[in-house]
Amino acid sequence: MTDEMIRLDGVTKRYPGTDAPAVGGLTLGVRAGETAVLLGPSGCGKTTTLRLINRLIEPTSGRIFLDGEDVTRADPDRLRRRIGYVIQQVGLFPHMTIADNIGLIPRTLGWDKKKIRARVDELLDLVGLDPGTYRRRYPKELSGGQQQRVGVARALAADPPALLMDEPFGAIDPITRERLQDAFLELQARIGKTIVLVTHDLTEALKLGDRIAILGQGARLVQYDTPAAILGEPADDFVAEFVGAGAAMRRLRLVAAGSIELEPLGGDHAGWPEVQAEQSLYEALDTMLRSGRERALVADGDGRPLGSLSWAAIVRETPA
Numbered sequence: 001m002t003d004e005m006i007r008l009d010g011v012t013k014r015y016p017g018t019d020a021p022a023v024g025g026l027t028l029g030v031r032a033g034e035t036a037v038l039l040g041p042s043g044c045g046k047t048t049t050l051r052l053i054n055r056l057i058e059p060t061s062g063r064i065f066l067d068g069e070d071v072t073r074a075d076p077d078r079l080r081r082r083i084g085y086v087i088q089q090v091g092l093f094p095h096m097t098i099a100d101n102i103g104l105i106p107r108t109l110g111w112d113k114k115k116i117r118a119r120v121d122e123l124l125d126l127v128g129l130d131p132g133t134y135r136r137r138y139p140k141e142l143s144g145g146q147q148q149r150v151g152v153a154r155a156l157a158a159d160p161p162a163l164l165m166d167e168p169f170g171a172i173d174p175i176t177r178e179r180l181q182d183a184f185l186e187l188q189a190r191i192g193k194t195i196v197l198v199t200h201d202l203t204e205a206l207k208l209g210d211r212i213a214i215l216g217q218g219a220r221l222v223q224y225d226t227p228a229a230i231l232g233e234p235a236d237d238f239v240a241e242f243v244g245a246g247a248a249m250r251r252l253r254l255v256a257a258g259s260i261e262l263e264p265l266g267g268d269h270a271g272w273p274e275v276q277a278e279q280s281l282y283e284a285l286d287t288m289l290r291s292g293r294e295r296a297l298v299a300d301g302d303g304r305p306l307g308s309l310s311w312a313a314i315v316r317e318t319p320a
């Protein structure tokens with residue numbers, strides 16, 4: 001057995017009348033409870049890959065597995081109840097209330113009214129919208145960010161183990177977008193779904209992904225790794241170029257101060273700035289810069305000193 005919830009095995013999609021495949025023999029596994037981000041340039045096949053997973057698009061060849069089961073030929077309607085789908089345009093039905101939009105799949109599954117109502121309220125709570133205020137409203141009476149939350153609630157209605165998200169925060173202003181990303185992380189920490197999320201925004205990928213799949217044209221898998229590894233050890237020039245000039249600085253946000261080799265504290269450290277072991281190197285460096293010191297004391301959660309972190313140690317730890 002495998003702990004992979006989603007697996008693509010040599011999946012190819014060739015649209016009629018095109019020369020090169022949109023997805024050419026992609027093999028990719030997503031572990032249960034993890035968020036995998038598909039990141040790559042426009043037209044590289046991200047959306048096609050996502051829609052192959054829930055069979056909105058039929059593969060030309062290859063196989064797709066959900067929780068170890070070959071679903072390449074499974075009934076698409078049944079499959080989609082096990083895989084929630086969230087898109088950028090949200091796709092709420094304008095003539096239906098928020099409650100009816102969220103209750104869509106439970107209704108098709110034949111749940112009774114009381115159970116649907118309870119589930120709708122539970123989901124509104126989960127995504128941070130007050131049920132009393134929002135349940136009877138219509139989509140146009142909500143902001144874009146609130147509609148996006150409803151879209152997520154709807155996708156979660158039948159409690160599917162997996163969730164596909166296509167540029168879920170794409171059309172939203174930068175400040176709301178950051179708030180929704182934070183809300184996404186809090187929600188995911190509680191519900192632990194297996195998520196495949198498409199974006200072309202590197203910052204979003206680094207923030208939300210447990211692992212990032214960098215795709216080239218034809219959904220060629222160039223690198224599939226943790227955010228820190230993508231930034232620290234780009235597989236080739238394509239990835240290095242994609243993650244760009246700020247890679248070393250971005251990586252500092254992903255490494256905890258307590259995770260690198262600290263120096264012994266030694267004698268007098270009065271007046272040193274202090275950072276928590278779980279704070280990032282980025283925050284540690286910021287603290288040092290603001291206090292005008294080249295060293296900080298690293299302490300654990302109970303305030304016990306663990307060692308000394310120097311500027312030089314951060315430079316040594318950063319892959320050149």
Ligand SMILES: Nc1ncnc2c1ncn2[C@@H]1O[C@H](COP(=O)(O)OP(=O)(O)OP(=O)(O)O)[C@@H](O)[C@H]1O
Pocket residue numbers: 015016018022040041042043044045046047048049200
């Ligand atoms: N229905 C279709 N028929 C023919 N070609 C298509 C169809 N849908 C997509 N394509 C082509 O397949 C390729 C991959 O498209 P896809 O939408 O998967 O890319 P993407 O990475 O999601 O792009 P973007 O980031 O711009 O949304 C593109 O070259 C696109 O033009």
